[in-house]
Amino acid sequence: MTATKPLLDVENLRVSFPTPTGPVEVVKGLNLSLGRERLGIVGESGSGKSMTGRAILRLIRKPGKMTADRLAFDGVELQGLSERKMRDLRGARISMIMQDPKFSLNPVMTIGYQIAEALKAHENLSRRDVQARVIEMLQAVRINDPEQVAQMYPHQVSGGMGQRIMIAMMLIPRPDLLIADEPTSALDVSVQGQVLDLIDELVREKGMGLILISHDLNLVARYCDRIMVMHAGQVVETCAAKDLHKAQHPYTRGLLAAVPQMKETREVLPVLDRSQWGGT
Amino acid sequence: MGNPAILLKDLDISYGSTKVVRDVNLSVAEGESFALVGESGSGKSTVLKAIAGLAPDWTGQISVLGQPRGHGPDSGFAKTCQMVFQDPYGSLHPRKVVDAVLREPLKVHGLGNRDARIAEVLNAVGLDQRFRFRFPHQLSGGQRQRVAIARALMLEPKVMLLDEPTSALDVSVQAEILNLLKRLRAEQGLTYLMVTHNLPVVSFMCDRMAVMNKGEIVEIADAKQLHSGDFSHDYTRELYAASGAEAV
Ligand SMILES: Nc1ncnc2c1ncn2[C@@H]1O[C@H](COP(=O)(O)OP(=O)(O)O)[C@@H](O)[C@H]1O
Ligand SMILES: Nc1ncnc2c1ncn2[C@@H]1O[C@H](COP(=O)(O)OP(=O)(O)O)[C@@H](O)[C@H]1O
Ligand SMILES: [Mg+2]
Ligand SMILES: [Mg+2]
Numbered sequence: 001m002t003a004t005k006p007l008l009d010v011e012n013l014r015v016s017f018p019t020p021t022g023p024v025e026v027v028k029g030l031n032l033s034l035g036r037e038r039l040g041i042v043g044e045s046g047s048g049k050s051m052t053g054r055a056i057l058r059l060i061r062k063p064g065k066m067t068a069d070r071l072a073f074d075g076v077e078l079q080g081l082s083e084r085k086m087r088d089l090r091g092a093r094i095s096m097i098m099q100d101p102k103f104s105l106n107p108v109m110t111i112g113y114q115i116a117e118a119l120k121a122h123e124n125l126s127r128r129d130v131q132a133r134v135i136e137m138l139q140a141v142r143i144n145d146p147e148q149v150a151q152m153y154p155h156q157v158s159g160g161m162g163q164r165i166m167i168a169m170m171l172i173p174r175p176d177l178l179i180a181d182e183p184t185s186a187l188d189v190s191v192q193g194q195v196l197d198l199i200d201e202l203v204r205e206k207g208m209g210l211i212l213i214s215h216d217l218n219l220v221a222r223y224c225d226r227i228m229v230m231h232a233g234q235v236v237e238t239c240a241a242k243d244l245h246k247a248q249h250p251y252t253r254g255l256l257a258a259v260p261q262m263k264e265t266r267e268v269l270p271v272l273d274r275s276q277w278g279g280t
Numbered sequence: 281m282g283n284p285a286i287l288l289k290d291l292d293i294s295y296g297s298t299k300v301v302r303d304v305n306l307s308v309a310e311g312e313s314f315a316l317v318g319e320s321g322s323g324k325s326t327v328l329k330a331i332a333g334l335a336p337d338w339t340g341q342i343s344v345l346g347q348p349r350g351h352g353p354d355s356g357f358a359k360t361c362q363m364v365f366q367d368p369y370g371s372l373h374p375r376k377v378v379d380a381v382l383r384e385p386l387k388v389h390g391l392g393n394r395d396a397r398i399a400e401v402l403n404a405v406g407l408d409q410r411f412r413f414r415f416p417h418q419l420s421g422g423q424r425q426r427v428a429i430a431r432a433l434m435l436e437p438k439v440m441l442l443d444e445p446t447s448a449l450d451v452s453v454q455a456e457i458l459n460l461l462k463r464l465r466a467e468q469g470l471t472y473l474m475v476t477h478n479l480p481v482v483s484f485m486c487d488r489m490a491v492m493n494k495g496e497i498v499e500i501a502d503a504k505q506l507h508s509g510d511f512s513h514d515y516t517r518e519l520y521a522a523s524g525a526e527a528v
Contacts, residue, residue, distance in 0.1 A: 044450040044451075044452060044453075045421075045450055188319040188320050188477065189319070189477055189478075189519070189522050189523055190319050190518065190519060190522040191319075192522075193522050193524070215450055215451070216451075217451070218524060222524065254452065255451060255452060258451045258452045258454070258455035259451050259455075259480070260454075260455075260458070260478070260480040260481050260483060260484040260485075261480055261483065261484075262479060262480050262483055262506055262507075262523065263483065263506065263507045264480060264483040264484040264506075266484070267462075268459050268462070269455035269458060269459055269484065270455070271452060271455050271456050271459065272452045
């Protein structure tokens with residue numbers, strides 16, 4: 001079933017921003033083909049991970065510009081679609097979770113209302129059915145007292161709970177592809193694992209595709225099947241997650257070596273020779 | 281041995297009517313690198329702030345190098361003890377160039393030979409002299425953190441309070457800053473009290489750690505115990521497991 005039509009097919013994706021000295025490309029000809037699998041995109045900040053995620057959803061804000069030879073989701077070329085059709089697709093079939101939950105949730109609407117809106121935008125259901133789905137979804141993200149939490153406002157919940165609510169909002173329309181951009185960077189280590197386990201479980205259960213974007217090599221290795229390493233707008237290496245430790249590219253090797261280990265014995269950590277990469 | 285570099289006795293710290301840190305007892309030896317770990321909100325930064333004079337509402341005892349600390353800012357104290365914050369963006373004045381940032385503590389304390397001292401400190405933190413007249417926004421995250429460390433070093437303190445000094449940085453830049461901190465400690469005989477949520481960073485940088493949970497220290501352990509995971513308190517074991525003790 002995975003060998004047939006890919007869920008997402010991207011060829012020669014480019015994102016650029018104008019500068020006084022001409023346009024600067026921040027994603028430089030990226031190719032990507034994704035089935036119902038879990039793909040991790042890793043790289044240092046500024047390497048173009050978020051711009052790649054946003055471009056897939058055609059969410060590059062002006063004055064940024066994106067082009068691609070092909071940007072197909074489930075066999076449909078997205079670049080030809082009207083903005084309206086795109087809006088229908090976002091949420092309903094492709095969802096994106098951003099880094100900071102407090103920023104993405106509307107502060108003046110109750111949590112239950114926002115989750116219900118996310119569902120109603122894509123499905124025609126009775127009030128009663130909407131309510132039932134909202135409660136079911138809050139339970140699925142392990143919120144113990146869903147009726148009560150549905151009445152609360154975003155500022156009344158902790159960061160970890162806020163991020164679980166975001167996940168509920170993104171998954172309630174039952175999308176086929178979830179793009180999670182640093183979904184746990186704002187959370188504590190102890191809560192990070194819970195949130196990622198939850199995403200993982202829901203993705204597997206529903207047979208969705210997942211693109212997990214992160215700067216954390218250990219984290220993508222743990223939660224993905226395949227890993228793409230980005231540097232300066234380009235993919236420098238793609239490998240199976242279980243083979244990350246055997247990565248060949250010197251940039252990937254450099255990143256891996258720089259991570260302190262729990263059983264650390266090195267006196268000095270190896271650092272990247274930045275001159276070799278032309279960046280800072 | 282003489283006095284401990286940092287001594288905290290029966291320390292309770294409050295913000296207004298809320299007590300957020302209770303009954304902290306801790307002794308950090310001179311030259312030691314000591315970590316405070318625990319999840320966010322557990323009171324780690326508050327402990328550093330109290331030592332630095334930025335959280336004045338406390339009871340108990342705080343001494344640094346044998347000197348009891350008062351409750352407010354204390355300029356004499358600044359010469360022995362300096363703090364570095366997590367966010368290099370927020371902690372530097374946006375309209376001051378590096379040179380002005382580094383010159384200020386020298387002016388405040390009436391120290392001379394300023395140009396030479398600034399050049400020397402820039403050198404120590406591995407920043408080229410050409411960065412001297414740049415504004416913070418013209419520097420990368422790692423360069424900004426080097427400036428923050430340079431500023432803390434200007435008065436040649438003996439004790440450094442480091443609050444998540446690399447949490448905002450990429451792993452490769454983190455490695456540069458951790459190496460730098462380790463080298464400075466060896467070269468200048470510094471004592472570190474460092475807040476972090478990253479146990480592998482403790483394993484690389486520190487001799488001992490105190491684990492905080494809900495405002496209290498639940499365990500003080502040797503950093504070597506991170507190799508075996510052999511901890512006495514349940515909360516520490518949880519934190520250890522959640523940190524994905526297995527490596528790539
Ligand atoms: N509005 C913008 N104008 C100019 N450059 C931008 C803009 N937004 C992002 N960039 C640049 O695009 C590059 C890639 O950014 P991003 O995809 O957010 O990186 P990552 O998510 O990997 O940290 C960065 O170098 C960033 O500075
Ligand atoms: N300026 C402040 N005023 C009131 N409460 C504060 C202030 N700073 C921190 N707190 C509270 O004190 C507790 C401990 O915070 P903090 O020391 O920053 O924790 P940590 O550094 O471990 O994340 C938290 O509950 C936090 O909300
Ligand atoms: Mg990003
Ligand atoms: Mg803190």
